[in-house]
Amino acid sequence: MKRTATHAGSWYLGDKEALDEQLTRFLGNVPDSSYEHGQLPVPGARIVIAPHAGYSYSGPTAAWAYKSWDVSKVKRVFLVGPSHHVYLSSCATSGCTVYETPLGDLPIDTDTIAELDKSGKFQKMTRTVDEEEHSLEMHLPYIYKMMSLSSEGIRPIVPIMVGALNKKSEQEFGKLLAKHIKDPSNGFVISSDFCHWGARFQFTNYVEDARCSRVRRLESPNNLRQIVKPDIPIYKSIEMMDYLGMDVASDGSHEEWTEYLEHTRNTICGRHPIGVILAGVEYLREKEGIELPIEERLPSPGTRDAEQVAKGEIKKEDAIKYSFGKICWVQYKQSSHCKSLADSSVSYASGFAKA
Helix, strand or coil: CEEECCCCCCCCCHHHHHHEEEEEEEHHHHCCCCCCCCCCCCCCCEEECCCCCCCCHHHHHHHHHHHHHHCCCCCCCEEEEEEECCCCCCCCEECCEEECCCCCEECCHHHHHHHHCCCCCCCEECCHHHHHHHHHCCCCHHHHHHHCCCCCCCEEEEEEEECCCCCCHHHHHHHHHHHHHCCCCCCEEEEECCCCEEEHHCCCCCEEECCCEEEEEEHHHHHHHHHCCCCCCCCHHHHHHHHHHHHHHHHHHHHHHHHHHHHHHCCCCCHHHHHHHHHHHHHHHHHHHCCCCHHHCCCCCCCCHHEEEEHHCHHHCCCCCCCCCCCCEEEEECCCCCCCCCEEEEEEEEEEECC
C-alpha cells in the first residue's frame, strides 16, 4: 500500500525537477564547511532534528540539518514526528509499504515495523491518518534527496508518529527505541518546529531573561505595554524561550526537558518526539554506559579547536566537544518578528547529533 504525497503542490513543490532544483538551492546556500564543526556532513552525525513547515518557510532552515547529516553507513532511517490531527496516547507505525515523494518512492522497512509492532506498544496508522499528517511527509523529499546523493542510494524508512505522551511514556518508548538508536546502521530524523506564538496559537507567553525566570502571558494591548520591556521585544522573548529549550535538549536530560516545558509551556510541536529520543539516549548513556570513542568526541578537523589540540595548546580532555546523542544546533529562524498581540510566528531550529 502506497502513501500518497498529499501535501505536494501546496506545502512544497509537486514537480520533480522544480523540487529537486529547490532542494539543491537550499542545500547550496549552506556552507560546505562550518567554522564550528568542520567539513559537512559531520562524520557520525546520523541523528538530525529539523522543522516541518512549508518549504517556503522552513525549507532553508531544514537544509542546515540535512547538510550536516551523515548517511554514509546508514541502512535505514527512523522518521519520528508528532501527530497534529489525531489524538494518540502512545505511538503509531505506518501500515503502508511505500511512501511517495515527487522525487521518487521511499520503501518502508516492514520487517523493522513488524518488530516494533510485536512490542504491543504501538498503534497502527490508517492510510487516511498517515496521509493527513504533514510532520512526516515534509521530510521525505529531503531524505530522498540526501540518500540519492550518497553512493549507497535509496534506503528504507521507519515512520513513527508520536502522540501526546506523558513523561513516563516518553521514557518507555525511549527505552524501546534505545537499541535502534545504538545501532550505527540506523539514521534518525526528528521532526519538530519550535515556538508557535500568537493569539491564533493560544500562546502569548513572555519572558525577560535567558533563563526564563519569570513567564507571563500577554493578554491585552494595555497588559502588553505594562509587561514588555523596550529592549526585549516579543520576538526576542520568543528567541530566549527557544534558545533555553535548545540548550536543555543539548544537555540531554529528559527530566530537565520535561521541567522546561512545564515551566515555559513553549509550544514546541515536536516536544514528544524530542522527549522520546532524549529518553532513549539518556538510557543508553546511564544504563549501558554508551559513549563515543575519544577521537570522535574531539573537535572536527579543520576547526580552530582541532588545530589547537594538534599543536598541544589544548589538552584532549579539555577539548571534548561531542558526546553520544548530544544535539548540536546549527540554525535557528523565526517566520516573522512579533511585536504586538496582532502578530504571530513559528520558530524553526535545525541540529544534529553524533551517535
